Amino acid sequence: MASSPCGSGNFDSGLEIKTRSVEQTLIPLVSQRTSNQTIDCVRLPPDITTLINHKDKPKKSERTQRAVQRVGQAVSVAVGRFVAVGEAIAAENEELKEEMGVACFEARRAGDAIAQLTDVGTAVAPPADGRTTVFSDRTGMVKAARMLLSSVTRVLVLADRIVVKQIIASRNKVLVTLEQLESVCTFQEFVQIFSQFGNEMVEFAHLTGDRQNDLKDEKKKARMAASRAVLEKCTMMLLTASKTCLRHPDCESARINKDAVFHRMRFALEQVIEIVTDARPCGETKALPISIYCATQDFKSKVEGLREGLYSLPHQALSGQLEAVVERTEDFTDSAYTSHEHREGILHLCQIARQDTDRLIAAWGDAQSLHAKEATEEMELSILKTCQSVCELRRELHKVAVGRAADLLKLYSEHLPLRALKASGGEGNLEAVAEYARTLSEQKEQLVETCRLLCHVSGTEPLEITCVHAEETFHVIGPQIISAAQTLALHPSSKIAKENLDVFCEAWESQLCDMAVLLKEINEVFEGRRGDKRAYLSLPRPGKHSANLKTVKAVKLDAEEQSTISKLGLELQRLTSDVDTEVEKWDDQEQDIVRQGQSLSSMAYSMYLFTRGEGLLKTTMDLFHQAEVLSEEGLQLCSSLHTFSAQLVDEEKVTVLSEMEKLVALCQQLQMGVRTPVQGKTATFQKVELSIQNTRAIMTVVINLLPVCHKLFRKSEKCGVASPRGWMERQLSVPVKDNALNNNGFGVKSLERHMANLTFLESK
DSSP states (O other): OOOOSSOOTTSOTTOOOOBHHHHHHHGGGOOOOOSOOSOTTOOOOHHHHHHHHOOOOSOOOHHHHHHHHHHHHHHHHHHHHHHHHHHHHHHHOGGGHHHHHHHHHHHHHHHHHHHHHTOHHHHHSOOTTOOOOTTTOHHHHHHHHHHHHHHHHHHHHHHHHHHHHHHHHHHHHHHHHHHHHHTOOSHHHHHHHHHHHHHHHHHHHHHHHHHHHHBSOHHHHHHHHHHHHHHHHHHHHHHHHHHHHHHSTTOHHHHHHHHHHHHHHHHHHHHHHHHHHTOOOOTTSOOOOOOHHHHHHHHHHHHHHTTTOTTSSOHHHHHHHHHHHHHHTHHHHTOTTSOHHHHHHHHHHHHHHHHHHHHHHHHHHHHHHTTOSSOOHHHHHHHHHHHHHHHHHHHHHHHHHHHHHHHHHHHTTTOHHHHHHHHHHHTTOHHHHHHHHHHHHHHHHHHHHHHHHHHHHOOSHHHHHHHHHHHHHHHHHHHHHHHHHHHHHHSTTOHHHHHHHHHHHHHHHHHHHHHHHHHHHHHHHHTTSOTTOOOOOOSOOTTSSOGGGGGSOOOOOOHHHHHHHHHHHHHHHHHHHHHHHHHHTOSOTTSHHHHHHHHHHHHHHHHHHHHTTOSSOOSHHHHHHHHHHHHHHHHHHHHHHHHHHTTSOHHHHHHHHHHHHHHHHHHHHHHHHHHSOOOSHHHHHHHHHHHHHHHHHHHHHHHHHHHHHHHHHHHHHHTOOOOHHHHHHHHHSOOOSOOOOOTTSOOHHHHHHHHTHHHHHHTO
16 A cells, blocks of 8 residues: 555555556655654755755744744645645535545644744743744644645545545446437437437546546556447447337347447446556456466566575575466467467477576575575576576577567458458458458467467566457457448348448547557557657547548558658657656646647658558548547647746746747648548649648647746746645636546547437438
8 A cells, every 4th residue: 555655654655646647746745754853854945945944043033933923824724725625625525525624623723733843922922831843843844744644645535535435427328328228219218318328438438537637547547548448449330220220129249339339438447447547457357367477577577686686585486487477378379370380389398497497496496505695606607598598598589489479460460351241241241251251260269369369478567458458359349340230131121230340340449540550559568668658549539539530531642642741741740759758747647638639640641651651541531531630639738838937937928829820720731631632633632732731730749839838837846736625626627618527538529429320310
């Protein structure tokens, strides 16, 4: 339990700080120190620190006394404002009223104590009751400071529980409406309830998006992103699957298709609640497998630890741990898709690791028999060889997993089974649907197994969770595509059944794109280039964006066009590099402006790769999708800049708002350009050219904005500490405006686009 940032027993160890909001509010209050000072684990706001560190002097000027009194009074007033917010929260939440009341009382008492200790009246002439002041009672000030820290933390953590309560209440509303949707019998009733459902999902998106960005635990953040991604995709699937069932109520495959969507949506909603409440996973949740990467890291640390603890570990434990690593390699060697060469290579490296470990154990035993106080030369050499052999094994497994994933992505990039299922379903050919369904099922099994292998070598726990999410997604969507194709084959003239199949196929294609990004990230971690940087899945999701884009024919550029467009891309590549350099300068990588800047850079870079004929954007359709996503992210950055500008003085605000207005105009220009339908090869190429030029202009403004914002942000940080009251007010208000949540999860605009499908529904 991370009860305290400093780990001191003096801090209230009954509180677990789970979010960055609480932690960032407390950072100015808490600091670990290694000195023998009395306040070894307390650092208060600068004013209080000044009081604590104030040195007693025989004579004090009246000016000094008045200054000390003003500081004490300011602290007391600030605590009073903070407590007022806490008491208001308590009044609105009966179940927390008592706990919050006690915490607020303690905070107010601590503030009053600090004001009293700094009262000039008690400092000028010693009172008759013998009370001491800050000048002579430093221990009293420290005690009051500790009380203030503990009580403020408790108020913040209790306030955070209200946020969790809001998420649970929002989930409950969604579940009730979901149940109503599942049992509707008419189109009119469905339209009415789905409209309500969409609004509730937008609210849930806001709450869970804010919570995801606020979580400290990267594993929980990754799980939240995965669950929210499921909810985004399932919202559209639920719409078309329900429409299909309503149009063809007697069709068994349509019912199966619809039931699977509802089941997965409920499951994702429960997973979100498990994350925010720290509940144990429900029975169906798969435990995260222990990856080979983690197992080898643990084994290596045990081996290297023998240098410091020759007698701390039994010999059998080391052998057993290596065998556990070897056992996990069976996922590779037992696979029907692993080549004979790779299988033999893995088995050979496992045998070498066993031999090196046996030699280490022998050298270890010799050192113990000699009662050595440290590792012998022979043992040191064995430690190095054992670690090296395990690293070589892990490197070979990484090569196998990544190589297979890259081959599959290349092999399945044309989506041939999906096209065949659409064609045979539209022809009403059930036999052909069954044949292509078997082909898709085989692809699904290969992808599921490959995701399992990638999980073993992913390198970080968040990436492991993303691999598990990808595995589950392929496992679920494969059968759903088949049931949707069967429905279309039974009703080949049904436009709704065709639309439903299209939606599920788009989800499959989208997951393949996400897998390609995941593969890149795993490679970056393996090569030491990524570290713990935030991941941005910048590829556009088919079906998420403007319907106008669907009227553009997806084509690839010819050699001459590729040569022309590549010259435009060079400047775009330089700009993305400059943006990456600027965002690295920010200490707070979770800041909205930083995240959105990184996201824009990632998307612009994928467009640059398109100009070189590389990357995941293959056709002009892909490029236009990406450009629209980039324009939306740019507008979200403008929203963040507007919020940030409210904290600035007039002159600084004018500078930021001026650049922001340029960015708004350029994003809207890009958006309009990619949404304008064109016909003919020449017009399409001109549209590509214009999209790249507009993107370059956007990135130029971003590169001008980032250093200015960084300078002003650092200046605002130096001017004062974070306001607990401000944090509480921000956290406890449900946002209603559209804001960017996270590219890894689902956003509000995406849901609102899904709602637009109701117009189509009502016309049918």
